[in-house]
Amino acid sequence: TFNTTFNTIVFGEGNPSARLMFIGEAPGATEDQTGRPFVGDAGALLDKMILAMGTRREDVYIANVLKTRPPGNATPTPEQAELCAPYLYDQIIAVRPTVIVALGMPAARQILQTESTMASLRGIWATWRHPAPQTSYAPTVAAEFVADVMPTYHPAFLLKSYTPENRAKVWADLKKAAERLGLKPRA
Ligand code: URA
Numbered sequence: 001t002f003n004t005t006f007n008t009i010v011f012g013e014g015n016p017s018a019r020l021m022f023i024g025e026a027p028g029a030t031e032d033q034t035g036r037p038f039v040g041d042a043g044a045l046l047d048k049m050i051l052a053m054g055t056r057r058e059d060v061y062i063a064n065v066l067k068t069r070p071p072g073n074a075t076p077t078p079e080q081a082e083l084c085a086p087y088l089y090d091q092i093i094a095v096r097p098t099v100i101v102a103l104g105m106p107a108a109r110q111i112l113q114t115e116s117t118m119a120s121l122r123g124i125w126a127t128w129r130h131p132a133p134q135t136s137y138a139p140t141v142a143a144e145f146v147a148d149v150m151p152t153y154h155p156a157f158l159l160k161s162y163t164p165e166n167r168a169k170v171w172a173d174l175k176k177a178a179e180r181l182g183l184k185p186r187a
Contacts, residue, residue, distance in 0.1 A: 005071045008035040012063030012091055019181055020055060021097035021147075022046065023088070023107040025154060026066035026076050037062045038155075045155040046103075053174050054183035061095045063088060065110050081110045089130050093142045099177050100128055100147045104154025111149055121151040123173045125180075150177045 010027040013036055022038075030040035038046045050057050066076045066084050088110070092100065102108040108121050111128050126149040136142035152173035158166055178185040 006068040007032050009067050010035055010037050010064060010069075011067055011087070012037055012061065014057070014061035014095075015059050016061070016095060018059060018061035018095055019098045020053075020059075020177065021061040021063065021092065021095055021100045022050075022103055023100060023111060024062070024064045024103045025106045025156075026064050027069040028073060029069070031064075032069040037064055041159060042154070042156040045159060049155065049170070049174055052171070052186045053178040054185050055178070055181075061091075061097065063091050065106050076106045078109075081106060085110060086135065089142070090137055092128065092147065093130060093136060093138060093145050096145060097147050099180050100149045101174065101177050102149055102151040104157060107154075108149075108151040112151070118151065118153060122153060122169065123150075123176070125150060125176070148180060150174075150180075 006027070010031045024038060027037065028040050028042070031037055047057055050060060065081050065088060067087055070076055070080060100111065102111050105118050108118060109115065112121070112126050113131060114121065128147045128149045130136055130142040130145065133139050133142035150173055152170050153166060158170055175185045
């Protein structure tokens with residue numbers, strides 16, 4: 001069945017040639033109202049993370065696996081994620097980021113095509129390639145493009161489990177991403 005419970009399509013926003021791209025899960029209530037990604041509580045934390053990494057929100061690109069708010073704000077199902085995946089993949093090859101930070105399990109699973117847990121994925125560099133480049137609007141570009149992927153916990157998870165351990169883990173992951181880009185992260 002079609003999802004008819006959302007108000008706006010939240011495509012993504014930011015620098016269209018950003019070197020750093022964040023991929024979240026799905027629009028929440030505030031995102032669905034405003035049409036912009038990561039503008040609620042999780043977004044406020046993401047903004048702080050971006051600044052701590054030594055860059056600015058307007059210099060990165062921010063997208064989600066799902067482009068519309070899931071009914072009941074539920075975690076995206078793999079089927080919903082697959083339906084939105086072509087938009088996400090074309091977004092990635094249009095922006096051509098050097099580094100993708102996959103925020104949370106749905107993003108990590110969709111980007112890396114894995115069933116692994118976040119505990120085993122986070123903090124370890126992975127690679128994104130278009131899984132079906134011939135389906136892209138720019139097949140040659142899609143076939144050749146690769147991006148480094150750093151999976152980490154979602155800021156909404158961090159807000160719920162705001163422990164020194166979890167904060168240290170996310171910060172270690174984000175620092176790796178910043179350093180890969182030659183940014184000057186906060187110590
Ligand atoms: N806002 C978003 O845009 N994405 C998330 O995953 C969470 C909040």
